[in-house]
Amino acid sequence: KQWYQRRVPITAGEISQEEYEKREDSVQAFKKRNKLGRFNPAVQEKLAAVAEENKEKAMTIEVGDRCETRVPGSSERRGEVMYNGETDFKDGIWIGVRYDEPVGKHDGVVKGKRYFKCEDKYGGFVQPRHCFTGDFPPIDDFSDDEI
Numbered sequence: 813k814q815w816y817q818r819r820v821p822i823t824a825g826e827i828s829q830e831e832y833e834k835r836e837d838s839v840q841a842f843k844k845r846n847k848l849g850r851f852n853p854a855v856q857e858k859l860a861a862v863a864e865e866n867k868e869k870a871m872t873i874e875v876g877d878r879c880e881t882r883v884p885g886s887s888e889r890r891g892e893v894m895y896n897g898e899t900d901f902k903d904g905i906w907i908g909v910r911y912d913e914p915v916g917k918h919d920g921v922v923k924g925k926r927y928f929k930c931e932d933k934y935g936g937f938v939q940p941r942h943c944f945t946g947d948f949p950p951i952d953d954f955s956d957d958e959i
Contacts, residue, residue, distance in 0.1 A: 862941070863904055869940035870896055870905045877945040881909060881938045889915050889936075890948045894928035899937070901925075906937045912950040 835841060844851045850859075873879070877893045895908025901922045908920065910930035920928040920935045928935065 862939075866905050866940045869943070870907065873907055873940060873943060873945055878948045879907075879909060879943050879945045880948045881936075881943055883938055883942045887915075889913070890951055891934075893943070893945065894920065894930065894935070895937075896940075899925075899927065902937075905940055907940050907943045909936050909938060909943070910934050911936060 832838060833840065843849050847853065849855065873893055873896055875893050875896055879891060879893050881889045881891070889909075889911050891909040891911040893907060894910045895906070897905060899906050899922065908928045909916070910920075910928065911934050914931070914933040916930075916934045916936040918935045919932040920926055920930050922937070927937075
């Protein structure tokens with residue numbers, strides 16, 4: 813049983829981005845007035861600092877390097893750097909990694925564009941500041957080292 817009926821159909825794309833930015837009764841206008849989120853100068857400074865940190869770190873990472881990714885909220889993962897540069901899916905510099913285990917999100921293709929090749933679920937992208945290169949051999953879960 814339907815509890816209510818919409819009187820106006822929902823349609824996407826009725827207003828352009830330019831028109832939306834001119835409105836004073838929008839969420840964006842509210843955030844601008846109150847300097848919230850990306851409109852907060854302190855947030856802008858932090859984002860600029862992170863972008864600079866990523867840029868500097870990316871210059872030390874080369875395709876083919878062994879690496880370990882340490883993203884807050886995720887477990888450490890090991891793999892090989894397959895891509896280093898800008899992407900179409902997100903601003904900034906990103907590091908494409910082929911993980912040693914199927915802990916990734918894709919096979920090197922994001923939104924229809926191939927950045928590198930690997931098996932499905934073995935690929936992922938991280939910010940350079942979360943990628944550490946060095947002597948990181950693949951982890952063997954069944955090694956006798958801990959016995």
